[in-house]
Amino acid sequence: MENTTRDYSHINGWGIDADPKNDPTYPMKKRTNEEHRGYSWKRPTQQAETVEILHSIERPNVTAVFGTTVPPSGLSGMIRRFAFKYSENVYPHWLPLLLADRINVVEGFIEDFKNGKVPNIFAEKGMKADLAHDRAGLIKKGVIAGLLIGGVIAFMAGKNSNNSRKLDY
Missing domain, CATH: 1.10.1220 (Arc Repressor Mutant)
Structure with missing residues (x-):
């Protein structure tokens, strides 16, 4: 494979990180408590919970914004509820979620047939x-x-x- 250099100077910002001395993390900056005051931010307005929301047991509450298009239902929903009783760092959380996804596909096909649609x-x-x-x-x-x-x-x-x-x- 031939190594050819190309000129990308026409792209705005291209190569901005090529010089290590221009890299904002080089050398690593020591931050002071005075600078940390600027890192605070106001939490977004909490989205209304109109359907059942499953969230990690590591979180005390739900995130400010979340998806509501496919609430847990049927057998896949029962499996998801079971999975969310466990921490995110163990198999009993993730493996049932994978199974629930597969079951949800079959439930979708059944729902299509019930509504008179052939998938x-x-x-x-x-x-x-x-x-x-x-x-x-x-x-x-x-x-x-x-x-x-x-x-x-x-x-x-x-x-x-x-x-x-x-x-x-």
Whole structure:
């Protein structure tokens, strides 16, 4: 690979940090208590809580501004409530949240069907881009999904046939 220098001087501010002596952290400045007075700020007005808001147990209250578009509901909401009983630095917080996200996708599909809308899973999962840029990966995902679904169906069919073969003596 050829290393060529280019002139970026036409970009306003380009290279401003090239000189280490012009870097505001070089050398590290010793701050005084007098300077810290300027760091105070007024908390923004608290947003009204119109839906259930889940927040970390490390925080005494909710943040001033938060999202309200998708309040916790259904099975995924129950899992999220469970997860927020734990600190953010442990697996029982993050793993249930990952599971709740996956369950929420399925709940969204069910909600679509209940409202009479057939979801376009191919488009919503970005499979058009996969088909164009990662065809082998898409085929691999399809084969794995087919094997998993086939295995579940075979397992369920075998379980049902065992129940019908029971003999009464």
